[in-house]
Amino acid sequence: xxxxxxxxxxxxxxxxxxxxxxxxxxxxxxxxxxxxxxxxxxxxxxxxxxxxxxxxxxxxxxxxxxxxxxxxxxxxxxxxxxxxxxxxxxxxxxxxxxxxxxxxxxxxxxxxxxxxxxxxxxxxxxxxxxxxxxxxxxxxxxxxxxxxxxxxxxxxxxxxxxxxxxxxxxxxxxxxxxxxxxxxxxxxxxxxxxxxxxxxxxxxxxxxxxxxxxxxxxxxxxxxxxxxxxxxxxxxxxxxxxxxxxxxxxxxx
Numbered sequence: 001x002x003x004x005x006x007x008x009x010x011x012x013x014x015x016x017x018x019x020x021x022x023x024x025x026x027x028x029x030x031x032x033x034x035x036x037x038x039x040x041x042x043x044x045x046x047x048x049x050x051x052x053x054x055x056x057x058x059x060x061x062x063x064x065x066x067x068x069x070x071x072x073x074x075x076x077x078x079x080x081x082x083x084x085x086x087x088x089x090x091x092x093x094x095x096x097x098x099x100x101x102x103x104x105x106x107x108x109x110x111x112x113x114x115x116x117x118x119x120x121x122x123x124x125x126x127x128x129x130x131x132x133x134x135x136x137x138x139x140x141x142x143x144x145x146x147x148x149x150x151x152x153x154x155x156x157x158x159x160x161x162x163x164x165x166x167x168x169x170x171x172x173x174x175x176x177x178x179x180x181x182x183x184x185x186x187x188x189x190x191x192x193x194x195x196x197x198x199x200x201x202x203x204x205x206x207x208x209x210x211x212x213x214x215x216x217x218x219x220x221x222x223x224x225x226x227x228x229x230x231x232x233x234x235x236x237x238x239x240x241x242x243x244x245x246x247x248x249x250x251x252x253x
Contacts, residue, residue, distance in 0.1 A: 003086045011154030011203035014189065015196040019082035020135065024073040025194040029137050031069035032099055032217055040066035047237070052101065056109035060099040063219070065247065070097075073135075074221060080252030083133060083198060089225035092252040096238050102145055102216040107209050110145060113166035114173055114206040117222070118158050121201060123236035127158060129227030130201040136191035137217035144216040146190045147197060150204040156181045158202060169206060176204065223251075 006013040034041065036052050047062040064071045073079075080092040102110045118127055140146045161176045177184050189197050199205060210216050230239035241247035 004088070007086050007198065007200070010149070010151040012149045012151070012189075012197060012199035012205075013086060014191070015079075015082045015086070015133070015198055017194065019079050019196050020073060020077040020194055022194060024069075024077050025137065027069035028073045028135075028219065029193075029217070031067035032063070032101075032137055032219070035060060035063045035066050035070070035099060036101060041068055042066055042071070046099075054103045054106070056103070056106055057112065058099075058101040058103075060101075062097055062247075063099040064094065064097045064221075070219065071249075075249050075251055079133060079196070079221075080250075082196075083131070083223065084225075084252045086198060087131065087225060089129070089227075089252065091226045091250060093224050093242070093248055093250045094221055095224055095242060095248045096222040098220040098222075100218045100220060102207075102210045102218075104144075104210055104213050104215055108167035110209040111167040111169065112207045113163045114150075114169060114176060114204055115162035115164045116153075116158065116204055117201040119160060119162060120164070121222075123231050123234040123239050124224070125229045125231055126227075127200075127202050129225040131223055132199055132201070133221045133223060134197045134199070135219040135221065136193055136195045137219055138215065139193050140191045140195070140216055140218065141212060142188060142190050143210070143212040144214065145207045145210040146188050146216075147205055147207050147218075148186050148188050149199060150184060151187055152182060153180070153204040154200040154202040156202070162204065164206075169208070172206075
């Protein structure tokens, strides 16, 4: 089965190792540490930074604005081309990013609840042409709480159930299953440092706690292609930057 077929059938796939050259990853790892510690070499802060707390998941929004290496990894690597090869996109544009640091042994506070990204993306007219590239900036083992997907759930449509911020996976799964079109199955996707998964905005996903003794680092990049049009009347922060190539770079055309 090709990656295009995998993505169409399961709602996610793992991109080839050539998507991001190792040299970009090593620099991005240094950049991630700098942003975590409040050092922004571009002179611009991320759009939000809660401060790092070693007891819980840390989510820093739009870190690509704050660090040259993170930005360069997106625009100068083969990431956009690799995504377009899978999705058939004519254009791929970044419109948001998130650094996600899951500290070791952070317990329930390190979990990410089951959700569809579309729940938080109501400023787009429809679901097609919206996806996320999830980049491992550390080795992500089964013990460190890898991203988990529910294969085929992108075909269920938008259900409006789930919660990124909830740690109670069982309750979330039960509420989703009451309206899901098919049986619930989960697949964990461990990745080596530099590995990249790609998922559709309707694919249910989440992650468990990090029970390893090392932090789990990842960079989630939210993207659109030519099929995704914003709802301008919402005046949402993210779609207000689509014409700004520093904020929302086109990484394939």
